[in-house]
Amino acid sequence: MLETIWMYLKVFVVGGILCMIGQFLMLKTKMNAARILVGYVTLGVILGAVGLYPPLVTFAGAGATIPLLGFGNSLAKGVLEAVAEKGLLGAFTGGLTATAAGVAAAVFFGYLFAIVCTPKMKV
């Protein structure tokens, strides 16, 4: 029980800090939402590739995977595994294979709710 609480605390704090850094960048530099998202994904790929991000995922679980850095990390992880398995082809198949569920869900649900909901539905 105590272990679970500790884990959730780590998730909260690490996830919170990663978002806080984003907020700091948005307020202190000219980065808007799009640039933050692009920057986080790209940085996630690099941190994943050099092996710095996976330990954070082990440490903080969803606190590291839910922020978009985690999406980048998954891309890198998928690519590296696929390259080890299939060689150069893996560089092109690994990233999307590892992130297929998230990307497909984003396209599908994104389209669905953009069509079903009207801007007037704003609560």
Next chain:
Amino acid sequence: MRGSQNKQKDERYLKLVDKLTPNSDLAKGLIRAFWVGGVICVIGQLVNDAAKVWLALSKDDAGMVTAVVMVFFGSLLTGIGVYDRIGKYAGAGSIVPITGFANSIVASAMEFRREGLVLGVGAKLFLIAGPVLVYGIGTSILVGIIAFFVGV
């Protein structure tokens, strides 16, 4: 004499306000981003743990289910206008998590629906998600090519 002194005081006061206000805005923004972002990640962890326990999924599969569920809720909450409210309060706390990625898709697609189903919704869906995928996937392919030739 007293008037000019007051004026000086006013100026000093205004300077002080100038110096302090952005900082307190910064602190407020950081705290909001921290706790809302943290809560979204905790929800993600709950979904992940539930998928592992109830659906008896492996670690990788549970992660994928978590991504799908979080994207679903990010899209739904954007569609009904709730996510925008969270965003106004939390700033990057709502943008950085994967729900913010879903939000960017639905928000831009809804905004351009007037321009039709193909070049409106279909294209603008990727207004922000497009660059994210281009740079994310592009960088990962570079990583793969380097890893292949360096032999990691």
